Amino acid sequence: xxxxxxxxVEDALDANNxxxxxxxxxxxxxxxxxxxxxxxxxxxxxxxLERALDGLAVRAGVLEGDVAGSLxxxxxxxxxxxxxxxxxxxxxxxxxxxxxNMVRSAIPALPLDEIDLLVIENVGNLVCPAEFxxxxxxxxxxxxxxxxxxxxxxxxxxxxxxxxxxxxxIDLIPHLEVDVERLLANLEAVNPGARHMLVSARTGEGVDAxxxxxxxxxxxxxxxA
Amino acid sequence: xxxxxxxxVEDALDANNxxxxxxxxxxxxxxxxxxxxxxxxxxxxxxxLERALDGLAVRAGVLEGDVAGSLxxxxxxxxxxxxxxxxxxxxxxxxxxxxxNMVRSAIPALPLDEIDLLVIENVGNLVCPAEFxxxxxxxxxxxxxxxxxxxxxxxxxxxxxxxxxxxxxIDLIPHLEVDVERLLANLEAVNPGARHMLVSARTGEGVDAxxxxxxxxxxxxxxxA
Numbered sequence: 001x002x003x004x005x006x007x008x009v010e011d012a013l014d015a016n017n018x019x020x021x022x023x024x025x026x027x028x029x030x031x032x033x034x035x036x037x038x039x040x041x042x043x044x045x046x047x048x049l050e051r052a053l054d055g056l057a058v059r060a061g062v063l064e065g066d067v068a069g070s071l072x073x074x075x076x077x078x079x080x081x082x083x084x085x086x087x088x089x090x091x092x093x094x095x096x097x098x099x100x101n102m103v104r105s106a107i108p109a110l111p112l113d114e115i116d117l118l119v120i121e122n123v124g125n126l127v128c129p130a131e132f133x134x135x136x137x138x139x140x141x142x143x144x145x146x147x148x149x150x151x152x153x154x155x156x157x158x159x160x161x162x163x164x165x166x167x168x169x170i171d172l173i174p175h176l177e178v179d180v181e182r183l184l185a186n187l188e189a190v191n192p193g194a195r196h197m198l199v200s201a202r203t204g205e206g207v208d209a210x211x212x213x214x215x216x217x218x219x220x221x222x223x224x225a
Numbered sequence: 226x227x228x229x230x231x232x233x234v235e236d237a238l239d240a241n242n243x244x245x246x247x248x249x250x251x252x253x254x255x256x257x258x259x260x261x262x263x264x265x266x267x268x269x270x271x272x273x274l275e276r277a278l279d280g281l282a283v284r285a286g287v288l289e290g291d292v293a294g295s296l297x298x299x300x301x302x303x304x305x306x307x308x309x310x311x312x313x314x315x316x317x318x319x320x321x322x323x324x325x326n327m328v329r330s331a332i333p334a335l336p337l338d339e340i341d342l343l344v345i346e347n348v349g350n351l352v353c354p355a356e357f358x359x360x361x362x363x364x365x366x367x368x369x370x371x372x373x374x375x376x377x378x379x380x381x382x383x384x385x386x387x388x389x390x391x392x393x394x395i396d397l398i399p400h401l402e403v404d405v406e407r408l409l410a411n412l413e414a415v416n417p418g419a420r421h422m423l424v425s426a427r428t429g430e431g432v433d434a435x436x437x438x439x440x441x442x443x444x445x446x447x448x449x450a
Contacts, residue, residue, distance in 0.1 A: 013417050016448070041265040041351045041380065067352060067382075071375050094382060096321055096352035124379070125350055126266045127292060127321035146371040147267025154349070155266065157292075157319060158381025169371070175400045177427070202402070 009206060012090035016132050019100035023107065023135025028225070031096045033218040034120065036134055038141035040151075041124030044168045046072040047201035048118060048142060048210070049190040054082050061115040061183035064154045065108055065123050072121065082111045088123060094224065100135060124153040126175035130162075139220045149183035154189040164195050166210060171200040236254065241357050244325035248332065248360025253450070255337035258443040260346065261359055263383065264367035265376075266349030269393045271297040272426035273367060273435070274344060275389050276305050282440040286340040288331055290348050290436040292319035307336045309402060322353035325360060326440060341443045351380040355387075362446045369394045370401060374408035396425040 006100065027034050035091070053060055053076070061082040062074040066089075073085040088095035092126050103120065110118065122129040132137075139164040143151055146169055152159040159165065165187060173180060180198075182216050187194055197213070199206035235297040252259050264270050277286055278301070283418055286307040291314075299312040311331050313320035320327070328345065331441055334402055335343065345361060347354040355364075366387040377384040384390065390412060398405060405423075422438070426433035 066379055069378050093350055129317055153294050154291055
């Protein structure tokens with residue numbers, strides 16, 4: 001029974017990867033670099049994007065994934081950045097992640113000729129988004145210090161899957177019992193050499209470095225092609 | 226394609242419900258009431274349990290669900306409460322929720338004759354755990370104020386599925402920009418009349434009320450039978 005289930009899941013992931021490659025080809029054809037932004041619910045993805053997209057040196061667009069509603073898309077559209085909403089809630093209680101086929105369905109609505117960088121804000125979840133490639137060039141995760149220092153050990157795949165880990169809400173450290181050194185050691189344990197940045201979307205601390213990293217993604221992707 | 230996918234999911238949920246009823250029958254036969262405890266990663270489920278199980282008026286056990294590791298089970302076992310670990314990480318990147326069949330596989334390891342209340346601590350996730358009944362009598366979710374006031378609108382099924390919503394980490398409110406009145410209004414919008422409690426697992430504020438609620442679950446279940 002268990003073995004059957006795993007095979008079904010692996011088939012689904014295989015189909016997903018095929019569609020992710022087709023997405024990637026479409027993005028490449030338009031010269032658009034793509035970043036997949038992931039985190040637990042409430043870790044601060046949208047707030048960080050509000051900060052980092054403001055003054056970004058390349059033309060960016062956002063594909064906003066949510067189970068329900070368009071709260072985050074509404075916030076980001078105030079920045080005069082093209083935002084496309086993708087809801088996963090149709091059919092039953094809602095998908096807990098974006099997959100390649102959902103992103104594919106949104107491609108016709110994306111202004112690919114007007115942007116250099118597409119940021120896909122995934123559904124808030126530390127498990128399944130890490131399992132489904134959507135055609136991205138790079139993956140970023142946001143981990144809030146309020147979540148505690150043990151999260152890399154409890155959700156290792158997510159922390160391993162990302163090129164950049166943003167440790168957010170560092171302005172709250174004085175009010176928490178969190179051990180940030182231990183958090184970074186746990187990250188190093190599951191993803192040795194992982195790039196990380198300490199940031200606060202509220203105060204703006206560290207956001208310049210993140211904005212610079214984001215602005216360099218299109219050039220890095222072109223150089224690697 | 227989409228319709229096919231939904232039907233597969235509905236079949237899976239149907240099978241899940243059948244197994245959940247079998248679990249429920251087993252729990253009933255042993256006179257054990259069961260609570261399914263859910264939240265986003267890092268919202269404070271384990272810390273709240275540490276507080277609430279200490280001095281609880283009924284005999285409790287814990288079934289601890291995690292993608293990987295036994296960090297939370299190790300913490301709870303210090304309370305001299307029977308703790309059983311269930312990891313969802315086998316096979317591929319890890320399941321993002323407990324389902325009825327996973328819980329069923331753990332039943333032989335549970336000391337059902339020695340407890341009145343079983344608390345099932347689910348995987349940290351605000352989407353799929355709400356879709357999968359596991360044989361529980363009641364569902365509790367923990368929402369941390371650090372996650373922001375919009376979460377009921379973004380993850381409505383989770384906030385609707387629960388008999389009790391614990392708003393945790395209220396000791397941090399002075400250091401956040403969160404609008405707790407708005408959070409409670411959003412909860413009321415998706416789940417009118419929902420029971421909620423404001424708590425701080427760190428300071429212990431509000432935990433007595435939660436402990437009393439938890440202690441009354443077995444009697445409530447017996448009265449409803």
